[in-house]
Amino acid sequence: MPLPSTERILLGPGPSLIAPRVMRAMAAPVLSHLDPDFVPMLDEVRASLQRVFRADSKALTIATSGTGTSAMEAAVANAVAEGSRSVVIVTGYFGDRLAQIFERYGSTVRRVNVDWGRAVDPQRLRDELKREGADIVGFVHAETSTGVRNPVKELAAITREHGALSIVDMVTSLGGHEVDLAGWGVDIAYSCTQKCIGAPSGLAPIAVSGPARERLIPCRSFYLDLKLLEDYWAGRKYHHTMSSTLIYALREALLMVEEEGLAARQSRHERNHQALAAGIEAMGLSLLPPESERLWTLNAVRTPAGVDEAAVRRTLLTNYNIEVGAGLGPLAGKIWRVGLMGASSTPQTLLQFLAACEVALAAHGHSVPEGAGVAAASASLRSALVTA
């Protein structure tokens, strides 16, 4: 199989597009994991992650050497004890995955199941914790499978009121939506590098608040043991052969996040999402979640009745070099997942998508008003520009 000769327009659930300067940084000569010219970069990454997560000054902010799922497992392996009682809110595929990992680590999990496509009502967590206590509460900020944003601030506050520890999945929000670990009182959060942060996958940011550090448990995993990882990241004690390649890329991507500014970056993600949503609606299509519960980073677009979901995706890929994602689990065949994250969240990419989508739908027997999607999205972008 040849290497790709053109840049695929990555509008799926991640990986997203990567800025040229991040790719260039990644290709710098390799340094070893203990090289005196390398280890200061770990300090820079730790400090940047602390600011991007908005974690307290005593928080541990590092990255596991794996993808987002490795950080999800690290969060659980270091905090969820065998025999503990937990509540996991399941609003989609990744809430379910989190619950599964809690169970693998021996916790008795009570699931708060929410219809896929809706955010959780915080009252449901309050009721569940009143009914019976819990040691840990797990939930997902940005549910990548449904495009739904859960109210982290409220959920973290309820968790804290009941003395439980919160573990929050921010894989699809960090760098795209507001994240405020210290302000919201989140205990443990984790993310990934290849969505809103803008680096290749292979590292996964994780944050443990100062107070929560006292509540970590002995970890069975050696690879994901946060104590050993901290000894390496902060203490330079050998643990594993950290990839300098991936750190170069993550550091450069985080620099870009901070140069843009967290607030400006969030506004960009919001603005482009609004334009996409306007275009989608003008085409007579609809997004799965109600407006107030939508992510800016991941748009779940309902496949119109009678349209072959996979065929449309194939046309977008083959004829337009555009990737969008398929639905997972019960949403397979029913939605497309259109990510606008990091370098993939631009007016160009969303207009390209809408134009291509119109043609791909027509090619598969579903006609939409000609040019309506692009026109509505352009109007939305114009209005945002005038307001700004």
Place this chain on the structure above:
Amino acid sequence: MPLPSTERILLGPGPSLIAPRVMRAMAAPVLSHLDPDFVPMLDEVRASLQRVFRADSKALTIATSGTGTSAMEAAVANAVAEGSRSVVIVTGYFGDRLAQIFERYGSTVRRVNVDWGRAVDPQRLRDELKREGADIVGFVHAETSTGVRNPVKELAAITREHGALSIVDMVTSLGGHEVDLAGWGVDIAYSCTQKCIGAPSGLAPIAVSGPARERLIPCRSFYLDLKLLEDYWAGRKYHHTMSSTLIYALREALLMVEEEGLAARQSRHERNHQALAAGIEAMGLSLLPPESERLWTLNAVRTPAGVDEAAVRRTLLTNYNIEVGAGLGPLAGKIWRVGLMGASSTPQTLLQFLAACEVALAAHGHSVPEGAGVAAASASLRSALVTA
């Protein structure tokens, strides 16, 4: 901290130097983990790993998305049951790490401790298993901390005779020394990408023989669950966001391994090791392991009495841009670890090292016969060339 502006000459215990074509492959545009242009590359990597490990045709050969230690943990997590009885041979730091991970997974471990710097005598394993049986036997092929090669063929045969399962660490041997999983009857083996294979770190090859696949246990870890990983690698079922970046690099590195040929590559590692050893001895220095037990890939050089080990390393790094490794555990301060692995195993690198080492030693108060190291190494290389 600026990115490195020159290529560090990486002669430590890994990462090793990376060929330009591997770096170029890595910088190709990102594809998603389920892209139809990407997933065939997974098949190529699986097939190549099967040949490089010389695994049987029913073996599982994939890579975990992490460093070598992630594959070490994956081997244990999928094969070592809570309450199992095991024997782990400890000839150095990595044998000890393997034993620790067995213990973390609830196995009752009996350690066969060997003096650091020596290989295990297979009779010791035979005696231990006669004394008391075991479910699993773990050992390290190439002990990176001491430069010692253990007799895998004999150890695997003894393990099999006693009906136990073998887990073998090949982190510093795969791609540099002879490895023959099927011929030797090894059950599970793992390695890394950044030593003799010649790619950046971040993925870790793992092989499970056909027969051993039947003996895998339910895995607590989700991230390292070989069943789920196989469903992704072979079945295209989403599990984690595999880094196309790292697969591009690993695939290219494996192509280079196979283009060179396994036998020729092993000979190169042997030839360059012999030249280095000749140079080291001509300088009046010595290698830690006896000649018959030495690795070709990692040379443990004794620090002469009275010489500041760290100061010499610093001089090599600062004045010659050469990295060598320090000793670990009880060998800290007592040896240098000089890796000649993958693209770092060349006549140029070893001659550069010997020349630089002579000056660095002199700078720190230890004079050696002028030019003797380079002369002896050159003679060794010349004689190998004439013989070949």
